[in-house]
Amino acid sequence: MNWLRNCWYQAGWADEVSADTPLVRRILNEPILFFRGAHGDVIALVDRCPHRFAPLSAGRIDGDTVTCGYHGLAFGRAGSCVANPHGPVTSKMQVKAYEVVERHGALWVWMGDAADADHGLLPDLSFIDATPESARIQMYMPTAANYQLIADNIMDLSHADYLHPTSIGGIITGADATTREEGRHVIAEWHSSNCVPPPAYAPMVAPSERADIWTQVVWQPPGLMILSTAAMQVGEARTPGHESVTLHNMVPETETTTHYFMCSTRRFLVDNEGFNAMLRASLAHAFLNEDKPMLEKQQRSMGTSDLWALDPVLLKVDAGAVRARRKLDALLDAERLARP
Template sequence: MTRQAPYPLNTWYVACTPDEIDNKPLGRTICNKPVVFFRGDEGRVAAMDDFCPHRGAPLSLGFVCDGKLVCGYHGLEMNCSGKCDSMPGQRVRGFPSVRTYPVEERYGFIWIWPGDSDKADTSLIPVLEWADNPEWAYGGGLYHIGCEYRLMIDNLMDLTHETYVHASSIGQPEIEEAAPDTNVNGDEVVTRREMENIPAPPFWQAALRGNGLADDVPVDRWQICRFTPPSHVLIEVGVAHAGNGGAKAPADKKASSIVVDFITPESDTSIWYFWGMARNFKPEDQALTDKIREGQGKIFEEDLEMLEAQQRNLLRYPDRQLLKLNIDGGGVQARRIIDRILSEEREATRVEASA
């Protein structure tokens, strides 16, 4: 019996960014599937199994020529639909096609549907209202992390850890003193935490200065974490000068952003983590974007170290039960939604197999 993957497959994941395939094919394992991405005819993105049907070489070690993916071993050429078109001195048009995957380039990312191609629906790609919007600026990056994807969701849906893991940047005792509030709206989980009349931590002091605001006065701070399947977390964060309405404060009284987290499983115990921050103040200031990106990258490096150590410990003690506290509500609810989707996929597979 085939073991079901621990992550949904009939859904959209971020696979890479456009710049990663600008000059050559990219090999990347997504949901335990080795995939090669490249730009084919007319610059459109294509994705297929990273496996040459001739001798099994990784196609990602090849190159693109005239919109065709050329195997770097013997020169077998494949088009965007996975069909073998030609090979020097050989007849290959009868070769079986390489499996392809639905892909879509949108919002500055390349998305992949690793499951049943017939079920792919581009309308299900989440709408990123800040993308391609001149009133917003975005800076981000990519980390490869050796942890199971749900551990990262847990991490992002409970920001209590900031007090300890990120003590020198965004952490402060007031975070753990403010109880989070969690709600479920269909497939969305929202965890909200608000803090009033507190000092701004170093990262947010810099953000206030970047927006031309005083950084040495009390602030109201908010964190609104939004999970949507399969593993996307967008977090509305910010600080406003105290007494001006917090998240609803006018733009000239606050510094706020959306923390962008797209978590793509590589394997059962590793992920591709696409992170970034979108802001709608001083979007034209590239130096500020670079500075925020640098600071955020250092923060996420701290998460990486903790999450990989956590994963090693869980593999070392697989039978130990973990405790659940009220601060874990967001992660717990997100896991329930994922479990339901996995159950639905399992039932759909059973029905299709018996038809």
């Protein structure tokens, strides 16, 4: 499968798993049960009993132990069987356990061998922690499209001028655009000078004013992007106080379905409930009513998760998306060569 394994994937938002509420989520086509153990930390086991393959989530959770609801085999936090009511425990009575970390209000799961989990590769999303809840908008959008196809959508923001004309579009096609690579990252930037701000940007500048708008997307493998943007009056210098920073994270469920996590933060109008409501509605409309339907139609039209197999026409606006795909392909090749 066309997935990196030795990396961290967002499994969900931390508040999706409570002491009384487990979470089942399929990642890289593996069903995983997430639940909080006796001490409140999150435990993750493959959601499939090795006996008759019933989902463990259909059983009972008690502290650090989950008991299969079909024949009563019980498994501990490390995946080992801790009870077999029908006889001795054998070495085959084992389920895969995953390394899980809770950080930045999210749950992160390492999909490779747990012993190889590299905490240094956890993404830095400290901008979420630094933002009060009144200035955060969090969403989850399951989408029936390949994760790289959805990442392309963020790496090439020219689509906003056509797909989102009434909210955030109208400033990208004619912008000064650049792309570059820095280590594992691909960075795309757009500078829209002396433009009419789209409706979502208008509250950030004085009424009837034109604006300079800066937008940047930083991609890191396999499909996490941080989109930063700021609107200033023409000629005004950009400061951190102008900026809105948004997480867009594409996590593969299967080859053609994706968990799309989004968290928008801002450093202006932090306690303005009216602006927050307007922005939430604008984002929900753009993602749910415009992006999601188009991406799902695009996937159905393609009929494959392999973009290159269809020999696409490439435009100048594809530069960031193509660089990200090629960097990911190189990482996939390196990981395959390193496997025994």
